Amino acid sequence: MHLTSEELVDIAEGTRSENSAPHLAGCHVCREQLVDLQSMLSAAKDVDVPEPSPLFWDHLSARVSAAVAMEDDSARRKGSRFLPDGLRVLVDALMSQLGGRAFQASVVLAAAVLLVVLVGGRRPAPAVTEAPVVATAEPRVDPWVVPAEDDASLTVVASLTDGQDLETVREAGLAPRGSAEHAVNQMSDSELRELRRLLNEELARSGA
């Protein structure tokens, strides 16, 4: 009885000795098959893979990393579908800036906008008065407007954005159309809470 394919493979690869298959010595067919197997194994092994440049490996890692980041970003966007439009605009703007100066700038800007809202408080709708508006020579004073030098939140913004030039801000994609600020101004309290949670999460993740 001839050797099975399994036995021939084992002998050809050397994991089984020829002595363990006495049939082989007297069988021309099996012997020929074994020689063919060994010859093809050797031919296949001789085919080498050209070695890529040593720089290639880091390049490959960077490509994978970028693709994974994009994947992550996409997953987050899907996850934020439930968010109101205004909040999603801001979150998307932040998420799209992952990496480098742009991300840093966007985090700083978003944090600044958030601080303005949270520290400064939101302006309630002005009360409707029944008294007729009378034009006067004196400048009108809005009780909700705090002089810039007295506003602590503006100081915080100034310190956070110090060193961020207009170019950086533009690269970050948040200004000048005021999309982030506009979005924040349109938010309800619950949306603001969600924004704060997302920003904290992002700041913690980026180690900022």
Added chain:
Amino acid sequence: MPAVDSRSLEDLGERELVEACRAGRPGAFDLIVERHRRAVYLLCYRFVGSHEDASDLSQDVFLRAFRGLRSFRGQSTLATWLYRIGVNVCLNRVSAKDTLRRLTTPIEAQQFVDVRAELPSDLMLRNERNARVRAAIARLPRKQRATLILRTYHEMSHQEIADVLGSSVGAVKANFFHALGSLKKLLAETA
């Protein structure tokens, strides 16, 4: 909830590294890529015979691995799991016809091989022979091709190949036997 491992990523074993990835620890997946990128690239190259395509496919393999990391149960090694993804990606994405077309013009490949110690005539013969063998491997049926590549070039055991291909050790050995037999016939056709 598992405790967060505060050790350096470099100190983590395979399973812990996977856990770190799942937990969203920065750099964990990058390290997995770094540890396995060479093997994955070489696997892809063996299937497609082109540096560019092997790079693209390697990226795809890792991206799929990232997506599927949560489903990795640790029943096989991470390498075996990545090989499984790699074989599927390669077999699904690349038709034998495409591979054959590339492999019959291995000019790009020749540029990378260190040939300094070889006589030009020997080099030419070797390149010609290698191109024929590559082309013949590309024409093998899918499972035979995968088996031959994993066994010959990645030195995987029959059991590991069976895990990758979702078959038995006996089937792997039979596939290997038939792959070598087919290779002989295909090489004879082009002699």
